[in-house]
Amino acid sequence: MNAPDRYERFVVPEGTKKVSYERDTKIINAATFTIEREDHTIGNILRMQLHGDENVLFAGYKLPHPLQYKILVRIHTTSQSSPMQAYNQAINDLDKELDHLKSAFEVTFVFLHNLLV
Numbered sequence: 001m002n003a004p005d006r007y008e009r010f011v012v013p014e015g016t017k018k019v020s021y022e023r024d025t026k027i028i029n030a031a032t033f034t035i036e037r038e039d040h041t042i043g044n045i046l047r048m049q050l051h052g053d054e055n056v057l058f059a060g061y062k063l064p065h066p067l068q069y070k071i072l073v074r075i076h077t078t079s080q081s082s083p084m085q086a087y088n089q090a091i092n093d094l095d096k097e098l099d100h101l102k103s104a105f106e107v108t109f110v111f112l113h114n115l116l117v
Contacts, residue, residue: 009069012037021084030058030076031083039063043071049090055081 012018016036024030035042043061050059058076075083 004067009039010037023083024076027076029079029082030074033073033075033083033087034070035073036070038071039069040071043073045094046073046090049094050075050086053077053081053086053089056086059086 018036020034020036022032022034024032040063043063047059047061050056055078056075057078058074061071061073063071073087075086077083077086
């Protein structure tokens with residue numbers, strides 16, 4: 001009845017950026033990234049990837065409200081890096097890791113398929 005349409009959780013509205021960036025004015029090398037139409041799945045994976053970066057002092061995320069379909073990712077880095085560099089590196093590393101998992105799955109699937117046929 002009052003629930004929003006299900007597609008609103010996934011479809012980014014026209015004119016809205018998927019990811020926006022806002023520098024912190026009080027802390028040097030800190031920023032908040034707003035990622036539209038994502039939830040704990042991406043937030044936690046991204047946070048853990050950022051924790052693996054030696055230049056990241058803090059990485060965390062939150063969902064502002066259950067009916068707002070976005071996450072806020074907060075990153076604070078050392079002077080050797082910027083939050084934007086850390087974010088981009090984490091996304092690129094995750095992309096490579098997912099490509100590797102996909103390839104391993106496909107190889108295993110083909111092997112099992114040939115074994116059963």
